[in-house]
Amino acid sequence: xxxxxxxxxxxxxxxxxxxxxxxxxxxxxxxxxxxxxxxxxxxxxxxxxxxxxxxxxxxxxxxxxxxxxxxxxxxxxxxxxxxxxxxxxxxxxxxxxxxxxxxxxxxxxxxxxxxxxxxxxxxxxxxxxxxxxxxxxxxxxxxxxxxxxxxxxxxxxxxxxxxxxxxxxxxxxxxxxxxxxxxxxxxxxxxxxxxxxxxxxxxxxxxxxxxxxxxxxxxxxxxxxxxxxxxxxxxxxxxxxxxxxxxxxxxxxxxxxxxxxxxxxxxxxxxxxxxx
Amino acid sequence: xxxxxxxxxxxxxxxxxxxxxxxxxxxxxxxxxxxxxxxxxxxxxxxxxxxxxxxxxxxxxxxxxxxxxxxxxxxxxxxxxxxxxxxxxxxxxxxxxxxxxxxxxxxxxxxxxxxxxxxxxxxxxxxxxxxxxxxxxxxxxxxxxxxxxxxxxxxxxxxxxxxxxxxxxxxxxxxxxxxxxxxxxxxxxxxxxxxxxxxxxxxxxxxxxxxxxxxxxxxxxxxxxxxxxxxxxxxxxxxxxxxxxxxxxx
Numbered sequence: 001x002x003x004x005x006x007x008x009x010x011x012x013x014x015x016x017x018x019x020x021x022x023x024x025x026x027x028x029x030x031x032x033x034x035x036x037x038x039x040x041x042x043x044x045x046x047x048x049x050x051x052x053x054x055x056x057x058x059x060x061x062x063x064x065x066x067x068x069x070x071x072x073x074x075x076x077x078x079x080x081x082x083x084x085x086x087x088x089x090x091x092x093x094x095x096x097x098x099x100x101x102x103x104x105x106x107x108x109x110x111x112x113x114x115x116x117x118x119x120x121x122x123x124x125x126x127x128x129x130x131x132x133x134x135x136x137x138x139x140x141x142x143x144x145x146x147x148x149x150x151x152x153x154x155x156x157x158x159x160x161x162x163x164x165x166x167x168x169x170x171x172x173x174x175x176x177x178x179x180x181x182x183x184x185x186x187x188x189x190x191x192x193x194x195x196x197x198x199x200x201x202x203x204x205x206x207x208x209x210x211x212x213x214x215x216x217x218x219x220x221x222x223x224x225x226x227x228x229x230x231x232x233x234x235x236x237x238x239x240x241x242x243x244x245x246x247x248x249x250x251x252x253x254x255x256x257x258x259x260x261x262x263x264x265x266x267x268x269x270x271x272x273x274x275x276x
Numbered sequence: 277x278x279x280x281x282x283x284x285x286x287x288x289x290x291x292x293x294x295x296x297x298x299x300x301x302x303x304x305x306x307x308x309x310x311x312x313x314x315x316x317x318x319x320x321x322x323x324x325x326x327x328x329x330x331x332x333x334x335x336x337x338x339x340x341x342x343x344x345x346x347x348x349x350x351x352x353x354x355x356x357x358x359x360x361x362x363x364x365x366x367x368x369x370x371x372x373x374x375x376x377x378x379x380x381x382x383x384x385x386x387x388x389x390x391x392x393x394x395x396x397x398x399x400x401x402x403x404x405x406x407x408x409x410x411x412x413x414x415x416x417x418x419x420x421x422x423x424x425x426x427x428x429x430x431x432x433x434x435x436x437x438x439x440x441x442x443x444x445x446x447x448x449x450x451x452x453x454x455x456x457x458x459x460x461x462x463x464x465x466x467x468x469x470x471x472x473x474x475x476x477x478x479x480x481x482x483x484x485x486x487x488x489x490x491x492x493x494x495x496x497x498x499x500x501x502x503x504x505x506x507x508x509x510x511x512x513x514x515x516x517x518x519x520x521x522x523x524x525x526x
Contacts, residue, residue, distance in 0.1 A: 187357060188437070194392045
């Protein structure tokens with residue numbers, strides 16, 4: 001090949017590559033500029049325009065407002081005992097009810113055991129998504145409307161909110177089992193129920209138990225705020241303290257919530273470590 | 277009369293997939309230890325699973341003690357399955373259950389749902405399980421969890437579980453492939469001894485030709501879903517083996 005034409009070809013190739021690189025850089029620059037404009041716009045709308053700057057006042061006044069919460073209303077603690085216990089119980093009962101309610105969702109939602117895939121599998125996915133995409137406060141509002149004020153609404157709200165996660169994780173655990181024991185039990189003449197009991201459950205039980213305990217721990221956090229909408233527990237006391245401007249009382253409630261959350265974490269950690 | 281009569285069996289896993297079995301026929305008599313040999317992918321596992329319909333054949337007949345298996349309802353199929361013990365390559369034990377519970381699971385076909393739920397097996401089942409565990413040499417491991425045992429011991433549990441069914445036929449799917457040569461021979465000897473003692477014919481997938489020649493009285497050789505040899509083990513020779521396994525190097 002002629003060496004000059006070879007060089008020429010090389011030049012062309014370099015030009016092509018350079019052009020492509022410049023174009024890519026320009027696109028990135030454009031994207032960054034648009035993103036930056038969006039961020040500025042959202043700060044303007046949500047923070048600058050939407051805040052009552054008169055009410056905030058100077059930095060000193062901001063600190064003073066926050067400072068109102070520094071301090072604990074010790075006299076409130078005897079009254080917190082009942083609601084704290086109630087919050088814990090809402091979490092426990094809610095999780096237990098959630099476990100029962102998620103049995104059909106798990107059964108329908110595991111690809112390898114779902115009874116009639118084109119119908120039952122989508123139903124299960126819908127149940128899981130519905131449970132998780134509706135916030136526990138919204139569930140609580142719904143059940144307060146259904147059952148009236150009180151802990152029962154809280155228990156149902158927690159249960160409904162728990163179904164999604166427990167069912168999804170359990171269904172996935174079932175999909176991942178070793179099919180060998182299933183085959184062995186079927187070969188021995190076992191029916192579907194016996195296969196479930198002997199070949200599937202023992203394989204997924206540790207995983208499912210871990211998921212349930214994890215969900216219980218989260219449910220303690222959730223049940224602590226449900227009282228804000230009248231579904232029982234510590235949230236109700238929190239709401240009352242805030243409404244009566246007893247800011248030290250608010251701090252007391254927060255402390256109580258922290259205590260049961262730590263308790264939940266400790267129990268969860270200990271149980272899960274023992275299971276593994 | 278033959279315990280098992282297989283005629284012109286065809287199988288494929290999906291309508292457009294390749295045909296795995298292309299017309300297999302053979303008989304297993306009451307005192308046979310019948311080997312199915314052949315290279316990987318020849319269709320041995322599919323063939324043995326068509327007998328108890330873990331895989332449904334696409335056509336052909338399987339007669340077990342004179343009864344057609346391929347057309348049975350799921351309820352009748354379970355009743356037939358409990359008469360057919362099966363031993364697996366990977367043992368297929370329930371790891372998190374005790375050796376005793378694993379052996380008792382061989383009785384599930386005879387046990388109601390409520391009893392299954394509470395694992396309430398009758399006294400005679402537990403007696404029988406203890407006796408079998410003693411026979412397979414595991415009387416010291418009754419209460420251990422299945423996943424605490426070695427490979428050879430796990431297969432012994434598999435043997436006890438299959439015998440727990442009081443089977444009229446045993447299906448062995450590569451019972452020794454996951455074991456070392458010495459243990460393999462012990463396991464084959466144990467299966468053969470128990471089968472002779474209890475008068476149960478065996479149908480055995482086996483990759484290891486030497487073991488097959490040593491333990492089995494009849495065999496068929498499969499290659500790509502077709503029968504390349506059928507007859508008594510004594511008629512098998514080096515040339516025929518070479519022909520059956522010719523494709524394996526590919």
